Amino acid sequence: MTRVDWTGGMRFVGQGTSGHEVAMDAAAPLGADTAARPVETLLCALGGCTGMDVVSILRKMKAEPKALRVEIDDERATEYPKVIEKLRLVYVVTGNVSEEELKKAIELSLAKYCPIANTLAGVAKITYEARVDAA
Numbered sequence: 001m002t003r004v005d006w007t008g009g010m011r012f013v014g015q016g017t018s019g020h021e022v023a024m025d026a027a028a029p030l031g032a033d034t035a036a037r038p039v040e041t042l043l044c045a046l047g048g049c050t051g052m053d054v055v056s057i058l059r060k061m062k063a064e065p066k067a068l069r070v071e072i073d074d075e076r077a078t079e080y081p082k083v084i085e086k087l088r089l090v091y092v093v094t095g096n097v098s099e100e101e102l103k104k105a106i107e108l109s110l111a112k113y114c115p116i117a118n119t120l121a122g123v124a125k126i127t128y129e130a131r132v133d134a135a
Contacts, residue, residue, distance in 0.1 A: 011035065039084070042116075043072050049116040050089065053109035058097055061105070066095035074124075087120065089128040102130045 004014040010031030014022040023035035036044070047070040058065055068091065075086040093102055106128055110117045117126060 039074075043074060043087075046087070046114075046116045046120065047072055047089070050106070050109045050114045051091075053113045054091060054093075054102070054105045057105035057108055057113075058093075058101060061101050063097045063101045064095060065093045065097050068093050084120065084124045087124050087126045089126065090131065091128060092131045092133055094133045097132055099130055099132050102132060106130055 002014060002016040004012050006012050010026035011034060012024045014024065016022075022041060024038050024041055025031040025033060025035040026037065027033050051068055051070045055065060055068055071090040071092065073088045073090075074084050076082045076084050089106075091102060091106055110121075110126060110128065112118075120126065
């Protein structure tokens with residue numbers, strides 16, 4: 001079970017089954033700007049989920065990355081509830097990884113393994129770019 005507690009102002013602290021806390025707050029003047037916004041937390045979770053998949057898949061391909069960064073841009077509706085309509089993920093890897101290996105790992109993550117990406121794909125169009133930087 002995941003639990004989210006209000007700790008005053010507009011600050012909330014969530015805790016999942018791992019026991020680790022996730023702090024969230026609103027920007028001023030509603031909140032005190034002490035933590036990430038809930039949508040930022042969701043996008044970070046997406047990046048972490050698909051990023052972990054990509055690293056794991058690349059390792060199974062014997063293509064060990066030295067570094068991986070996932071940059072995420074979102075487009076939201078202009079009217080409330082301002083749902084996320086489009087997501088663009090840019091995967092930047094450094095190491096002995098080919099662009100073909102990286103693309104295969106990303107596609108497996110987005111289509112099969114990452115539950116967050118697959119949930120969001122039901123409401124948002126997800127596109128990606130793969131980039132291999134020289135080490």
